[in-house]
Amino acid sequence: xxxxxxxVAARGELPVDCLFINARIINVFSGEIISGSIxxxxxxxxxxxxxxxxxxxxxxxxxxxxxxxxAHVHIESSMTSVAEFARAVLPRGTTAVxxxxxxxANVMGVDGIHYMLAASENLPMNVLFSLPSCVPATAMETAGxxxxxxxxxxxxxxxxxxxxGEMMNFPGVIGGDxxxxxxxxxxRLHRKPLDGHAPGLTGKPLSAYVSxxxxxxxxxxxxxEAMEKLRSGMHLMIREGTGAKxxxxxxxxxxxxxxxxxxxxxxxRHPQDICDQxxxxxxxxxxxxxxxxxxxxxxxxxxNPARYFGLHRLxxxxxxxxxxxxxxxxxxxxxxxxxxxxxQLVAENGRMVLDATAHEPVSVPSTMNVKPxxxxxxxxxxxxxxxxxxxxxxxIVTGQQVVPAxxxxxxxxxxxxxxxxxxxxxxxxxGTGNVGKGFVSGFxxxxxxxxxxxxxxxxxxxxxxxxxxxxxxxVRRIIAMGGGLAVVCDGKILEDLPLPVAGLMAMEPxxxxxxxxxxxxxxxxxxxxxxxxPFMTLSFLALPVIPELKITDKGLFDVIQFKHVxxxxxxx
Numbered sequence: 001x002x003x004x005x006x007x008v009a010a011r012g013e014l015p016v017d018c019l020f021i022n023a024r025i026i027n028v029f030s031g032e033i034i035s036g037s038i039x040x041x042x043x044x045x046x047x048x049x050x051x052x053x054x055x056x057x058x059x060x061x062x063x064x065x066x067x068x069x070x071a072h073v074h075i076e077s078s079m080t081s082v083a084e085f086a087r088a089v090l091p092r093g094t095t096a097v098x099x100x101x102x103x104x105a106n107v108m109g110v111d112g113i114h115y116m117l118a119a120s121e122n123l124p125m126n127v128l129f130s131l132p133s134c135v136p137a138t139a140m141e142t143a144g145x146x147x148x149x150x151x152x153x154x155x156x157x158x159x160x161x162x163x164x165g166e167m168m169n170f171p172g173v174i175g176g177d178x179x180x181x182x183x184x185x186x187x188r189l190h191r192k193p194l195d196g197h198a199p200g201l202t203g204k205p206l207s208a209y210v211s212x213x214x215x216x217x218x219x220x221x222x223x224x225e226a227m228e229k230l231r232s233g234m235h236l237m238i239r240e241g242t243g244a245k246x247x248x249x250x251x252x253x254x255x256x257x258x259x260x261x262x263x264x265x266x267x268x269r270h271p272q273d274i275c276d277q278x279x280x281x282x283x284x285x286x287x288x289x290x291x292x293x294x295x296x297x298x299x300x301x302x303x304n305p306a307r308y309f310g311l312h313r314l315x316x317x318x319x320x321x322x323x324x325x326x327x328x329x330x331x332x333x334x335x336x337x338x339x340x341x342x343x344q345l346v347a348e349n350g351r352m353v354l355d356a357t358a359h360e361p362v363s364v365p366s367t368m369n370v371k372p373x374x375x376x377x378x379x380x381x382x383x384x385x386x387x388x389x390x391x392x393x394x395x396i397v398t399g400q401q402v403v404p405a406x407x408x409x410x411x412x413x414x415x416x417x418x419x420x421x422x423x424x425x426x427x428x429x430x431g432t433g434n435v436g437k438g439f440v441s442g443f444x445x446x447x448x449x450x451x452x453x454x455x456x457x458x459x460x461x462x463x464x465x466x467x468x469x470x471x472x473x474x475v476r477r478i479i480a481m482g483g484g485l486a487v488v489c490d491g492k493i494l495e496d497l498p499l500p501v502a503g504l505m506a507m508e509p510x511x512x513x514x515x516x517x518x519x520x521x522x523x524x525x526x527x528x529x530x531x532x533x534p535f536m537t538l539s540f541l542a543l544p545v546i547p548e549l550k551i552t553d554k555g556l557f558d559v560i561q562f563k564h565v566x567x568x569x570x571x572x
Contacts, residue, residue, distance in 0.1 A: 002042065009041040010319055012051055016041040018343060019053035026065040028299040028316050033331075038064065040323040043342035047319050063331055065298050066316050067095025067324030067341065068280040070266055071237050071305040072130075072166070072195065072218050075116070076103035076504040077268035077536075079454070079497070079517065082116065084510045086125040088271070089279045091347035093336040095125055095324035096314055098305065100165040100195070102132035106457050107367050107429070107502040109135070109145030113155060115364055120160075124341040124354055126314065126324070130165035130195055131155050133183055137168050137457040137545050140564065141552035144367070144429035144458055149182040156190040162309045163187075166197035167214055168457075168545040171562055174208045184212050193309060199397065199546055202228055210234060216308065218265050219546075221246055221395060226253050230261055235308050240283050241267040243536040244396045247283055251290045259296050263305045268456075270536055271514040272521070284334045294331050367502045368453075368482050370426060370461070371433035375475060377424050377468040379412040379437050381405060382568040386412055387556060388420055389541060389549045391442025391531070396540040400549035400558075401441070402569045412439075412568075414466045416446050416528070422468070425542050426461040426475055427553040428453065428503070434553040438567055440464060440541065446528030448489030449474040452535055453503035455542040460553050462542050478503075485535050487523040495523040 008014045020038040025048070027034055039051040070089075075097070078085045089097070099120075104112035113132070120127035131152055136143035155161050164187035167173060172180035187194055198209055199219040210232045218237035220226035221244075230236055230253070238254075240247040244267060254262060264283045278285070280301045287297040306315025313322045323343035326336045339347040346354040384407075390399035406415035414422045419441050427434035443450075449465025451474035461478050465471035465488075474488040477496055483503025486496040497516040499506050506513045517535075524534045531537050544550045544557040549565075551557065558565045 010046040015052040015054050018055045019051050020057050023059045023064045028303040040343040045321050045323050062327050062329050065326045066302040068093045068301045069305040070097040071263040072265035073097050073099050074103050075099045080510050080513050082119040086123050087352050088274045088510050091350045092279045092281045093326040094279045095341050098128045100130045104502045105132040105135045107144045107459050124346045128160050128162045130163040131161050132165045134168040140544050141458050142427045163193045163195050166195045168197040170198050173212050174205050226250050235261050237263045237265040239265050239267045242270040242273050242533050243540050245394045262300050264301045364501050369431045370428050370479050371431040375472050377471050381407045381412050385569045389440040397547050419444050421464050423464045425553045428460045436551050436553045436555045438551045438556050444528050444530045448527045451475050451478050452485045453478050453483035454539045495519045
C-alpha cells in the first residue's frame with residue numbers, strides 16, 4: 001500500500017481501481033444501511049459516492065457487509081491444511097480468523113507455531129494468531145512440548161501474532177503461579193489482549209482471573225455464567241463449534257446494551273459442519289432467525305473482534321480499511337454471493353474463484369512415538385464400583401457417575417448393554433508406554449472401536465471400544481498412518497483417515513477429507529453410535545481443563561478437584 005496514493009485517490013484526484021455502485025452498505029459503525037457507491041483503491045476502501053474509476057461493478061442493489069472475522073478458532077480441528085481451511089470458509093464470507101495454534105504446538109512446540117505461520121502466508125484470507133499460552137494444558141499428562149515464557153517471547157513482536165491465546169490454566173492465574181504470570185506480563189508489555197478460558201468460573205475466583213488482565217472468554221454455556229463474565233468486564237465470544245454448541249443457549253443475552261462486548265467464534269469445527277451449515281455466516285443467520293437485528297448480528301462478527309484485537313484496518317467498510325467485503329441479497333438470510341479480499345473477487349456462489357494455495361506445502365516430520373511392544377488395555381478389578389465419564393449432548397463438559405463394574409475373569413470390561421465402554425489414552429510423544437484407562441457412557445457403541453490421534457490438547461491416541469482386541473487394532477492403525485482416525489470391528493479396519501501433519505491435519509483437499517470423515521461417521525453409526533460427530537466428542541474427553549471428569553495418559557482426572565482420581569471407587 002502506498003499511503004500517498006491512497007490519500008490522493010480518496011480525494012478523488014486519482015482514478016480508483018474499482019467503484020462498486022448501487023450497493024446497500026451495512027455500516028457497522030453507525031448501525032445504518034446506506035445506499036450508494038464504494039470506492040476501492042490498492043486493496044483498501046477510500047470513500048463513498050462518485051469517484052473516477054478504472055473499473056465499475058454494479059451490485060444491483062445488493063447488500064455489502066464487511067468481511068467476517070472468526071474471533072477464536074483452532075484451524076487444526078478442521079483436519080485440513082491452512083490453505084484448505086481458507087478455501088472452505090472464504091466462500092462463506094470469512095475473510096479473517098484469529099487462530100490459536102495450540103493443537104499443533106502441543107505436538108511440535110515452537111516448530112508447530114512456525115509451521116502455521118509459514119503455511120498461512122500469501123493466502124487471500126487474513127490468518128492472524130493468538131500465541132498458545134498453555135502448552136501443555138496442565139502438568140497432569142505427558143506433554144509433547146513445553147512452551148514457557150522464554151519460548152514464547154520472540155513471537156510477541158510478530159505482526160500476525162495479535163493476542164495471548166486462551167489461558168486455560170485458570171488455577172495458575174488465580175493462585176499467582178509465577179510460571180503463568182510471566183506469560184501474562186510479557187503479553188501485557190507488548191499490549192496484546194489476553195484471551196481467556198474459564199468454564200464455570202464465578203465469584204471471587206472469576207474476579208481474580210479477570211484482575212490479571214484476561215479480557216475474553218468463549219467457554220460460557222448458560223446465560224447466568226455469561227452475564228457474570230460480561231458484568232466483570234470480559235468480552236464474550238459466543239461459540240458454535242462441532243463438539244460445543246452454545247449459540248442458541250446464549251443468544252438471549254444479546255441486546256442493545258450488551259452487543260458491543262460480544263463476538264462470534266467457532267473454536268473447533270469439523271469439515272461436515274463447515275460444508276453443510278457454514279461458518280460465522282451460519283451464526284449470523286441463526287442469530288437473525290432468533291430475532292437479533294441483522295446489522296447487530298453482522299457487527300458482532302466484524303467490527304467487534306476487529307476492535308478487540310486492535311485490527312484497525314479490518315472489520316468495517318470505511319476509508320483506509322482493507323477492502324474485505326461480502327455481497328448478499330437477503331438481509332434476513334445472510335448468504336454470501338460474492339466475497340472480496342483486498343478488493344479482489346475471491347469467491348462467488350459458494351466457490352473459490354481465486355487459488356488459495358499460492359505457496360508450496362510445508363512439510364513436517366513424523367510425530368508418532370509410541371513405545372514398541374504390546375499394548376495392554378486390561379483393567380484388573382479392584383472393587384465393585386467404578387467411576388464413569390458421562391457425555392452431555394452438544395457439550396464438551398462431562399459429568400461423572402459411580403456404577404457397578406461388569407467383571408469378567410477378574411477384569412472390568414465394557415458393558416454395551418448399559419452403554420458403558422472402555423476408554424483409553426496411549427501416550428505417543430515420548431515413548432513412555434503410558435496407557436490411561438477408564439470407562440465412558442453416552443456413545444452407545446455396540447461393537448468395535450473408534451480411535452483418534454486428535455485428543456485435546458496433548459493429542460495422544462485416544463480409543464473407545466467394546467473389546468480390547470478391536471481397541472488394539474484401531475490404535476495400531478493410527479500408529480501405522482502416522483496419525484489419524486479409524487473405525488474397527490472384529491479385527492477389520494472399516495474406515496480410516498490419515499492425518500500425517502502432526503497427527504492432526506490431512507494433506508488432501510477438503511472435499512476428500514470431508515468424504516472420508518463422512519465415511520468414518522457412518523461406520524461408527526452403523527456400530528450403534530448415536531452422537532452426530534463421535535470423533536469430535538471423543539477428542540475432548542482427554543482435555544483436563546474442561547469439567548468434570550476426563551482421562552489422560554496417566555489415568556482419570558477430576559477437573560474440579562484438579563487431580564487424578566482412582567478408577568475404582570469404594571461406593572456410589
